[in-house]
Amino acid sequence: MMDDLKTRLKEMLTSGAIGMVIGYGQKEIYMADGSREYRTCPVFLSRDTEIDRLVWNRHCVQNLVTYLTKEEYKESGKIALMVKPCDLKAIHVLEQEKQIDRKRLFIIGLTCKGVMAEKMGIDEGHLAGKCIKCLDSSGKSSAVCTPDEADIVIETLPDGDMPPKGKDISSDLEGFEKMPSEKRWAFWQNQFLKCLRCYACRSACPMCYCEQCICDMSRPQWIDKSPHLKGNFLFHIVRAFHLTGRCVGCGECERVCPMGIPLMLINQKMIDTVKDLYGYESGKDPEQAPLLSQFKMDDDQSFIK
Amino acid sequence: MQTTIETDIKQVETMNKQISKKAIDAIISELTEGCQIFAPVVQDGIKLYKQIESPEQINWGHGNCHRSLKELFFPITEPVFSFRQTRKGIQIETPGNHNKKRVVIGARPCDCNALSITDKVFKWDYEDELYLSFRENTLIIGVSCIQPEPFCFCTALNLSPFDETGSDILLTETGKGIYHANIITEKGVALFERFKEHFTEASPDQSARKDAMLKDIVSKMPAPFPMQDIKTWLDKNFDHPVWEEIALGCIGCGTCTYLCPTCHCFDITDESRGYAGERLRNWDSCAFGHFTQMPAHQPRPLQWQRFRQRVMHKFKYYIDRFSRLACVGCGRCRSLCPAGKDTVEVIQTLQKQIDLAETGPKTNKKG
Known part of the structure; x- marks a missing residue:
């Protein structure tokens, strides 16, 4: 299946049908003990001779959809993109929000059995927290890219045995919510004290595409730019608000945080809240209107007091 | 070096x-x-x-x-200091x-x-x-x-x-x-x-x-890289097409610069409430889109230009100015880059460019 894909992509690059493939590849990296290791990372291929670099394994964690809205990739012609079922939801939101032109995109839909949890650059040795609810007990994925959504569907599953499952993000959140409010407050103070405001969470997020982020504005300075506790709280609260009804739970913000801040606790809470109140799931369908630009007479209004 | x-x-x-x-x-x-x-x-x-x-x-x-x-x-x-406006004027501490x-x-x-x-x-x-x-x-x-x-x-x-x-x-x-x-x-x-x-x-x-x-x-551990040769190449190749390729994948966050022990750029901001406030200096990063943004002009509008700036600063500008490389090989940037960008790989890519320039004509076009 991967071979068919590679042949097709080579043809498409040669004929000019696509200008670039954004996918996963492996590169050899130089380790301190003199050994070489292979690391799976995004690759940007514009020559047919490079296509054989593409791989599909459990370390294909990064959500590549984030590149679609970055200035540098807008001039690359039609882009072929490797997309996991969960990443596909991000494409749907971008379509809803009119940020991408589906015609400029060739979606390589991957069939996924879960990817590894990565935190602070380290493979944690178990499945990512977001993957658990996607998999049934046999390890089969309940979410797959359908031919309607993807231009080509890769049915080959990543090689190797099923890794340990690890903890589901929802059970993490449940445990967290059982803590008394003072403890939760102390928890976040502790976490946000570490925040450097490197904005890796924002840069990795497929939904953070604003040309001018409110957090970068200096005149007026709406959000304290300084990475002190108050500024950091403001930044993360504003980010949570801006992602409500939009976050698809890809977990990139938490994966890339160099300080290991568990940002998915916040996002998952917002995802659950939106689902409970409005029955809305972000990215489920590219045709649905964004949550905050629709109104139904029977919408929950209990928050208006 | x-x-x-x-x-x-x-x-x-x-x-x-x-x-x-x-x-x-x-x-x-x-x-x-x-x-x-x-x-x-x-x-x-x-x-x-x-x-x-x-x-x-x-x-x-x-x-x-x-x-x-x-x-x-x-x-x-x-x-940097705190300020307070009083009847007698502005007090600075x-x-x-x-x-x-x-x-x-x-x-x-x-x-x-x-x-x-x-x-x-x-x-x-x-x-x-x-x-x-x-x-x-x-x-x-x-x-x-x-x-x-x-x-x-x-x-x-x-x-x-x-x-x-x-x-x-x-x-x-x-x-x-x-x-x-x-x-x-x-x-x-x-x-x-x-x-x-x-x-x-x-x-x-x-x-x-x-x-x-x-x-x-x-x-x-890794053998020394020919940093002098790389510096000589950097002296001449600010406009080389390879920069766009080297930077591919960089998502423009500040992880590498903030974790770097030698990156030292900062931003100054005033925060005040009522009659008192503080002037603060905060870390800043050349990877950010608004870094060194002038009122009407951004000198490095694209990410690869900002990526080049960081490499140039570490391996050329700092040597020009202070006779030191601005990198100590701590490896933080390599291990924590969200997109797997690797400073060692960058140096190796530049090294390849030098080899190419020596052995054959360099291609100015991708593809």
Whole structure:
């Protein structure tokens, strides 16, 4: 299946049908003990001779959809993109929000059995927290890219045995919510004290595409730019608000945080809240209107007091 | 390439001593009386330089802190002054926490060496009081790396995991609980004189063992890169098409710059409520889209231009200006880049360009 894909992509690059493939590849990296290791990372291929670099394994964690809205990739012609079922939801939101032109995109839909949890650059040795609810007990994925959504569907599953499952993000959140409010407050103070405001969470997020982020504005300075506790709280609260009804739970913000801040606790809470109140799931369908630009007479209004 | 430092840190002829872990702990306990002690501490699975109250808190494990030593001299956010408007006019107050005596213990040689690099810029055309007063009042006890981390590459830049530069005293664990101590600077000598009874002379055996350990560690680590050749290539190739390719994948966050022990860019911002406020300086990053944004102009609108800026600053501009590379090979950027960008890979790509230029005509077009 991967071979068919590679042949097709080579043809498409040669004929000019696509200008670039954004996918996963492996590169050899130089380790301190003199050994070489292979690391799976995004690759940007514009020559047919490079296509054989593409791989599909459990370390294909990064959500590549984030590149679609970055200035540098807008001039690359039609882009072929490797997309996991969960990443596909991000494409749907971008379509809803009119940020991408589906015609400029060739979606390589991957069939996924879960990817590894990565935190602070380290493979944690178990499945990512977001993957658990996607998999049934046999390890089969309940979410797959359908031919309607993807231009080509890769049915080959990543090689190797099923890794340990690890903890589901929802059970993490449940445990967290059982803590008394003072403890939760102390928890976040502790976490946000570490925040450097490197904005890796924002840069990795497929939904953070604003040309001018409110957090970068200096005149007026709406959000304290300084990475002190108050500024950091403001930044993360504003980010949570801006992602409500939009976050698809890809977990990139938490994966890339160099300080290991568990940002998915916040996002998952917002995802659950939106689902409970409005029955809305972000990215489920590219045709649905964004949550905050629709109104139904029977919408929950209990928050208006 | 790594020329000798020309700062006014007073180097002395290095003394070779020996000290036990127990004695180090005793010294630290005594020092906590009169000064602030900072050391690597692990909390929530993350290792940071933190102020400690007792030696038991120190994490002596291998490897670097997640954030570099620079934050103790150039904090993430720091008030430059505070202001208050009163009936008599505007009152300005400067921060008073810079004159406390401080001791850092457990810093890695790359982090210490990086300070000798940032020293240059902070005392260049303007003497940065905040940074320099922290520097002046801090004594640094470095600890050699006897087990480099997977992403370390100091040797590739001609530095050593036992490098003395930047430490006042350098400890090297040569046996269980036994440290070889190099007393390097006048500050180091002063501390040694005060706690003389805890030190013994290093035996020739111990010094030989230390040398053998270093040889063994370095033999496994990456060989030096031809940084002079790379600098010569960078001198001529600001507009080379390879830059766009090198930067592909960079998502434009500040992880590499913020974790880097030598990156030193900052932004100034005022925060006030009512009649009072503070002027703060905060870390800033050349990777950000709004970095050095002028009122009507962004000199580096695309990410690859910003990526080039960082590489150029580390491997060309800093050498032009201060005769030092602005990289110590700590490996933080390599291990934590969200998109797997790798400084070593960048250097290797540039090296390939040099080889290409030597062996054949370079292609100016992709594809």
